Amino acid sequence: MAVWGERLAGVRGVLLDISGVLFDSCEGGGVPIPGSVEAVARLKQSQLKVRFCTNESQKSRGKLVGLLQRLGFDISEGEVTSPAPAACQILKERGLRPHLLVHDDILSEFDKIDTSNPNCVLIADAGDAFSYKNMNKAFQVLMELENPVLISLGKGRYYKETLGLMLDVGAYMKALEYACGVEAEVVGKPSPEFFKNALQVLGVEAHQSLLNFL
Amino acid sequence: MAVWGERLAGVRGVLLDISGVLFDSCEGGGVPIPGSVEAVARLKQSQLKVRFCTNESQKSRGKLVGLLQRLGFDISEGEVTSPAPAACQILKERGLRPHLLVHDDILSEFDKIDTSNPNCVLIADAGDAFSYKNMNKAFQVLMELENPVLISLGKGRYYKETLGLMLDVGAYMKALEYACGVEAEVVGKPSPEFFKNALQVLGVEAHQSLLNFL
Numbered sequence: 001m002a003v004w005g006e007r008l009a010g011v012r013g014v015l016l017d018i019s020g021v022l023f024d025s026c027e028g029g030g031v032p033i034p035g036s037v038e039a040v041a042r043l044k045q046s047q048l049k050v051r052f053c054t055n056e057s058q059k060s061r062g063k064l065v066g067l068l069q070r071l072g073f074d075i076s077e078g079e080v081t082s083p084a085p086a087a088c089q090i091l092k093e094r095g096l097r098p099h100l101l102v103h104d105d106i107l108s109e110f111d112k113i114d115t116s117n118p119n120c121v122l123i124a125d126a127g128d129a130f131s132y133k134n135m136n137k138a139f140q141v142l143m144e145l146e147n148p149v150l151i152s153l154g155k156g157r158y159y160k161e162t163l164g165l166m167l168d169v170g171a172y173m174k175a176l177e178y179a180c181g182v183e184a185e186v187v188g189k190p191s192p193e194f195f196k197n198a199l200q201v202l203g204v205e206a207h208q209s210l211l212n213f214l
Numbered sequence: 215m216a217v218w219g220e221r222l223a224g225v226r227g228v229l230l231d232i233s234g235v236l237f238d239s240c241e242g243g244g245v246p247i248p249g250s251v252e253a254v255a256r257l258k259q260s261q262l263k264v265r266f267c268t269n270e271s272q273k274s275r276g277k278l279v280g281l282l283q284r285l286g287f288d289i290s291e292g293e294v295t296s297p298a299p300a301a302c303q304i305l306k307e308r309g310l311r312p313h314l315l316v317h318d319d320i321l322s323e324f325d326k327i328d329t330s331n332p333n334c335v336l337i338a339d340a341g342d343a344f345s346y347k348n349m350n351k352a353f354q355v356l357m358e359l360e361n362p363v364l365i366s367l368g369k370g371r372y373y374k375e376t377l378g379l380m381l382d383v384g385a386y387m388k389a390l391e392y393a394c395g396v397e398a399e400v401v402g403k404p405s406p407e408f409f410k411n412a413l414q415v416l417g418v419e420a421h422q423s424l425l426n427f428l
Contacts, residue, residue, distance in 0.1 A: 132344040139372065139381050157393045158353065165357055167350050171389035178388040179371045179381055
């Protein structure tokens with residue numbers, strides 16, 4: 001406890017991962033990791049500022065928060081930093097019109113993005129939508145661009161579901177990188193910008209924060 | 215011509231690629247590349263020994279040769295070196311029982327291979343069979359092995375069909391390599407063993423041979 005006391009001295013904010021830290025997802029829902037509902041409640045009752053950072057890109061923030069609330073977590077949409085909104089900001093700033101290879105459930109996050117005549121490809125954890133046909137289309141779009149831009153929401157190798165380990169977006173990012181000879185731009189963990197943005201919202205400096213991530 | 219004459223001095227054998235060199239494949243068949251039918255005929259009438267080397271792994275050798283014959287090529291199954299038979303030899307030598315992620319049309323090449331209780335994964339250009347579900351299964355098999363072995367029939371980035379460029383097995387090999395933290399063993403081009411084997415069948419040394427490949 002003394003060691004923890006020293007480590008926590010000066011800590012003002014906590015960034016918490018969601019999938020695999022708060023809960024394990026499974027077909028149609030999820031299961032809280034024992035103790036996590038109580039841990040979040042205690043953190044939020046403390047003096048510490050709390051924010052949730054996730055690379056979850058199979059669900060919109062709204063759907064993810066709805067699920068967490070049903071599982072008993074005290075959490076609201078405004079407390080979550082996720083890659084899709086961060087990506088939308090980048091797309092707008094750089095005039096990029098993405099060909100989207102994403103899960104249907106996060107398409108709504110890109111409602112206000114121009115996707116006509118694409119000049120980049122954006123991929124996220126698309127699950128079953130990672131068909132050969134869809135991957136080939138993304139590949140062809142990239143190969144037709146003079147300056148191919150590939151944006152990946154995260155670069156995870158795999159994640160855990162109650163049924164077992166599942167391939168994550170990083171594997172498909174590598175496939176397209178190799179086929180097209182490009183390097184993807186990663187939005188989300190572990191990009192430093194992603195964490196900085198979350199801390200900025202909290203108003204906490206990096207040295208005053210604690211991260212709890214898989 | 216003088217330069218070619220010098221280059222060809224001492225050449226006794228020719229290795230020819232098939233897809234993209236003799237013909238471009240397309241849905242349901244293929245189109246000969248202009249002049250290639252005649253070029254093969256002339257080579258076979260010459261003093262040179264000819265062998266065909268292909269990474270084609272969407273069709274068995276029998277089906278591929280049948281197609282080429284219909285397109286007008288003078289070619290027989292025994293003249294073709296392809297990765298599936300080479301892989302079968304490796305599997306038998308090392309007591310490997312593969313989980314197969316391959317196109318249905320080459321499953322017959324593995325008829326005599328024990329695929330029960332897999333202790334490796336073998337992938338080839340599986341086309342539409344590269345679904346998320348099938349990729350995830352291959353990934354899970356690898357992750358459950360103490361010493362994961364991934365064998366890939368070729369490592370091509372893409373190939374050309376009449377309709378456009380298509381993702382090749384190399385992209386999916388990279389996806390599994392990244393997700394599982396393994397390095398694939400490549401059987402087929404550009405593995406030196408593959409070319410050596412083809413030359414051995416011809417009875418020609420490497421310095422006496424000419425390669426015509428994409």
